[in-house]
Amino acid sequence: MSVEPPGVQTFTPQAFHRQAHDALGNPQIRANFRSAMDGLMGKRREAFADWELEALRELGASVRLRALAQLPDLLERLEANCQANGIRVHWAEDGEAACRLIRELCEARGAKAVIKGKSMVTEEMHLNAHLETAGIEALESDLGEYLVQLNDQTPSHIIMPAIHLNTDEIADVMHDKTGIPRTRDVDAMTAAARAQLRERFMAADVGITGVNFAVAETGTLCLVENEGNGRMTTTVPPVHIAVTGIEKVVEQLRDVAPLYALLTRSATGQHATTYLNMISGPRQAGEQDGPEEVHLVLVDNGRSAIYQDDELLDTLRCIRCGACMNHCPVYTRVGGHSYGTTYPGPIGSILMPHLMGLEATKDLPTASSLCGACGEVCPVKIPIPALLTRLRREAVGEGRGNVPGAGSKRTRTEAAAWKAWQWLATHPGAWRGAAGVAGKLGPLTPSKLGPWSDHRVAPKPARHSLHALIKRHRSATDEEGQS
Amino acid sequence: MSARETILGRLRRRLDGPLTPPVSDFSVMSGRGWGREERLRRFEAWITSVHGEVIHTPRADWTRVLARVLADKGIRRLALGRAHPVAAEARAALAEAGVTLVDADRPVEAWWETLFHEVEAGLTSTAGGVAETGSLWLWPTPDEPRLLSLVPPIHIAVLDAEAVEDTLFEVMERHGWAAGMPTNALLISGPSKTADIEQTLAYGVHGPRELVVLLRH
Numbered sequence: 001m002s003v004e005p006p007g008v009q010t011f012t013p014q015a016f017h018r019q020a021h022d023a024l025g026n027p028q029i030r031a032n033f034r035s036a037m038d039g040l041m042g043k044r045r046e047a048f049a050d051w052e053l054e055a056l057r058e059l060g061a062s063v064r065l066r067a068l069a070q071l072p073d074l075l076e077r078l079e080a081n082c083q084a085n086g087i088r089v090h091w092a093e094d095g096e097a098a099c100r101l102i103r104e105l106c107e108a109r110g111a112k113a114v115i116k117g118k119s120m121v122t123e124e125m126h127l128n129a130h131l132e133t134a135g136i137e138a139l140e141s142d143l144g145e146y147l148v149q150l151n152d153q154t155p156s157h158i159i160m161p162a163i164h165l166n167t168d169e170i171a172d173v174m175h176d177k178t179g180i181p182r183t184r185d186v187d188a189m190t191a192a193a194r195a196q197l198r199e200r201f202m203a204a205d206v207g208i209t210g211v212n213f214a215v216a217e218t219g220t221l222c223l224v225e226n227e228g229n230g231r232m233t234t235t236v237p238p239v240h241i242a243v244t245g246i247e248k249v250v251e252q253l254r255d256v257a258p259l260y261a262l263l264t265r266s267a268t269g270q271h272a273t274t275y276l277n278m279i280s281g282p283r284q285a286g287e288q289d290g291p292e293e294v295h296l297v298l299v300d301n302g303r304s305a306i307y308q309d310d311e312l313l314d315t316l317r318c319i320r321c322g323a324c325m326n327h328c329p330v331y332t333r334v335g336g337h338s339y340g341t342t343y344p345g346p347i348g349s350i351l352m353p354h355l356m357g358l359e360a361t362k363d364l365p366t367a368s369s370l371c372g373a374c375g376e377v378c379p380v381k382i383p384i385p386a387l388l389t390r391l392r393r394e395a396v397g398e399g400r401g402n403v404p405g406a407g408s409k410r411t412r413t414e415a416a417a418w419k420a421w422q423w424l425a426t427h428p429g430a431w432r433g434a435a436g437v438a439g440k441l442g443p444l445t446p447s448k449l450g451p452w453s454d455h456r457v458a459p460k461p462a463r464h465s466l467h468a469l470i471k472r473h474r475s476a477t478d479e480e481g482q483s
Numbered sequence: 484m485s486a487r488e489t490i491l492g493r494l495r496r497r498l499d500g501p502l503t504p505p506v507s508d509f510s511v512m513s514g515r516g517w518g519r520e521e522r523l524r525r526f527e528a529w530i531t532s533v534h535g536e537v538i539h540t541p542r543a544d545w546t547r548v549l550a551r552v553l554a555d556k557g558i559r560r561l562a563l564g565r566a567h568p569v570a571a572e573a574r575a576a577l578a579e580a581g582v583t584l585v586d587a588d589r590p591v592e593a594w595w596e597t598l599f600h601e602v603e604a605g606l607t608s609t610a611g612g613v614a615e616t617g618s619l620w621l622w623p624t625p626d627e628p629r630l631l632s633l634v635p636p637i638h639i640a641v642l643d644a645e646a647v648e649d650t651l652f653e654v655m656e657r658h659g660w661a662a663g664m665p666t667n668a669l670l671i672s673g674p675s676k677t678a679d680i681e682q683t684l685a686y687g688v689h690g691p692r693e694l695v696v697l698l699r700h
C-alpha cells in the first residue's frame with residue numbers, strides 16, 4: 001500500500017460526485033478554470049479563422065485512421081526504422097511492465113536522477129512513484145508539471161497541468177518549496193524555475209519524455225512544446241527514454257504537418273508552438289551533443305483492447321490537444337481533479353473506462369450533458385458524444401459487453417423499471433389504464449426522487465392525461481358542430 | 484510469448500476484422516499562392532507576434548548589422564560554429580569587435596560550464612523559413628550543434644529571404660525530408676515561452692528568452 005504524504009489530496013473516479021460537488025463550491029477553482037477556458041476557446045477560434053477548418057479536420061481524421069488501419073504493420077515498420085537509426089525499441093503490455101522496463105534501463109546506467117519532459121502516458125502509469133521506490137528521483141521540467149509536482153498534486157489539464165492554480169497560489173508554492181523570496185512577479189518566478197531546473201538538467205543521468213507523433217516511415221519521434229524543456233531533456237542527459245502509447249504512430253513524415261497544424265491551434269490557439277523537435281537517433285559519430293542512447297518504449301496498457309471494436313476504435317485517434325475539455329461545460333465548472341483520473345474531461349471519460357474498468361469509472365460517461373461541443377471541436381473528429389452514450393450502455397449491460405466492467409452499473413430495480421415502461425408503452429390499453437391510475441394517485445407520488453430532485457422539483461402526474469384531454473376536447477367540439 | 488508478440492498478435496486478430504486505410508487529401512496543406520512580398524510579410528508578422536525580432540539587412544552588409552545587434556544588446560560572449568559560411572563570415576567580421584568568440588564545433592562536454600553559464604548568445608545559420616507559421620527550420624550539424632540554439636539566453640539566427648517558403652508541408656516535400664532525416668530536425672517559432680502561471684506569458688523559461696532573426700536580402 002502506498003502511503004500518501006500528509007496534506008496530499010487524492011482524487012478517485014469513484015468519488016466523482018463528491019469531488020465535483022466540492023469543486024463547484026470552491027469559487028477559486030471555478031474562477032481559475034472559467035477564465036482560462038474562456039481565453040482558450042477564443043484563441044482557438046481565431047487561430048482557425050484563415051483555414052478551411054473542415055477540410056483540415058477531415059485530413060487529420062484520415063491521417064489518424066490510416067495509421068490505425070495499419071497499426072500492427074506500422075509499429076513493426078517504426079521499430080525497424082528506429083533500430084536502423086540506432087534507437088532501441090521496447091514493448092510493454094501494461095503500465096506496470098513499462099515502469100519496470102524503464103526502471104531497469106535507468107538502473108543499467110546506475111542512474112539516480114531523472115529529468116522528465118511532459119508525458120501523459122507516464123502519468124497514466126505513475127512512473128515517478130515507481131522510480132522513487134527504486135531510489136531514483138524523477139523531476140518534472142515542464143513548468144506546469146514542476147509546479148504541480150512541488151505542490152504534491154497531479155495535473156488538472158493535459159496541456160496546462162497547473163491551470164487550477166492562480167498566481168498567488170503558485171507564489172506560495174515557489175516560496176514554500178524552493179525557498180525563493182515570495183513574489184507574484186511571473187517573470188521572476190519563471191527565471192527562478194529556469195535557474196533551479198538548469199542545474200538539474202546538467203546533473204541528470206536520464207531524460208524521459210513522451211512523444212506526440214512517432215513516424216513509421218523514417219523512425220522519427222516528434223515532440224511539440226513551447227518551453228524548450230523537451231529539447232533540453234532530449235539533448236542534455238546521456239540517455240533519452242521516449243515513452244508512448246502504441247496508437248501515436250503515423251505512417252509518413254508528411255502526416256505530421258496537418259496533425260501539427262491541428263494540435264497547436266486546437267490546444268492553445270497558437271499557429272505553431274515554439275519548438276517542433278524531431279529526433280531520429282542518438283548522437284552519431286562526430287556530433288557534438290545529444291544522448292548516447294535513445295530508447296523508445298511502446299506501451300499498450302489497454303489500447304489493443306479498444307482497438308478490437310469498430311466504434312471504440314475512434315477513441316485511439318486522439319492527439320491529446322485538450323480542446324474537448326476546454327469546451328466542455330462540465331469540465332470548465334468542475335475542473336480537472338474532480339474526475340480523479342489521469343485524463344480528465346471528455347477524452348478522459350471515453351478513455352479511462354478502458355484503462356480502469358467501468359466499475360471504477362461508471363460515473364464518467366454520465367458526467368456530460370451530451371451538448372456535443374467536444375465532438376464539434378475535436379481536430380480529428382472523434383464522435384465523443386456517441387462514444388459517451390456507448391459507454392453508458394456498456395455500463396448498464398446493454399452494449400456489446402467488451403469494455404472491462406461492462407454491466408457493473410446495472411441495478412435490478414432500474415432494469416425492471418425500464419422493462420415495465422417498455423411493456424406499458426407498447427400496450428396502449430394498459431398504458432391508458434396506468435395513466436388514469438397515476439393521475440388519481442398524483443398527490444401521493446413522492447416529492448424526493450433521489451439525486452434527480454436534488455436541484456429540480458419532482459414531477460407530478462397530471463390529473464388527466466394529455467390523451468384524455470384531447471379526447472374530451474374533440475368530443476366537445478364535435479357536439480358544438482352538431483348543434 | 485514476448486510483450487511484442489502479444490501486442491502485435493492482439494492487433495492482428497482484431498475482433499471486428501481488418502480495416503481499410505483511407506486515402507488522405509493533402510490539398511489544404513499547400514497552394515497558398517503567396518508572392519515573395521506576401522510570404523515575407525506573413526513570416527515577419529507571425530514570428531514577431533510570438534516575440535521574435537526580425538532585422539532586415541542587405542546580404543553584403545549582414546555582419547555589420549550583427550555587430551550592431553551584439554553591441555546594442557551588450558553581448559560580449561558569442562558562441563558560433565566555424566565551417567558554415569555564416570559562422571566563417573561572422574568570425575572574420577568580429578575579429579576586432581571586442582566580442583569573445585566561443586567555439587561551438589567541439590563536444591559539448593568540453594565547454595559545458597561555459598555554454599551553460601557564460602555564453603550570452605548563440606549564432607546559427609538556418610536551412611529556411613516557413614511563412615504560414617513564422618518558423619525557422621534548422622538541421623543542427625557538428626559545426627552548429629543542437630544546444631547552440633537552445634542554451635544561451637539569446638539566439639541569433641541568420642535567414643535568407645529566398646529560403647522562406649509558404650508552408651511546413653511544402654518544406655518537407657520539396658526538400659525531401661522523408662528520404663533522410665538528420666539526428667535532429669527543428670522548427671523554431673519564437674523564443675522559449677510558457678503560460679503555465681495563470682496564462683501569463685513569460686519568455687525564456689528553459690531556452691532563449693530572445694530570438695533575433697537577421698533576414699538577409
Ligand code: SF4
Nearest residue numbers: 318319321322324378
Ligand atoms: S478527443 Fe479530440 S479534442 Fe479531445 S484531446 Fe483528443 S484530439 Fe483533442
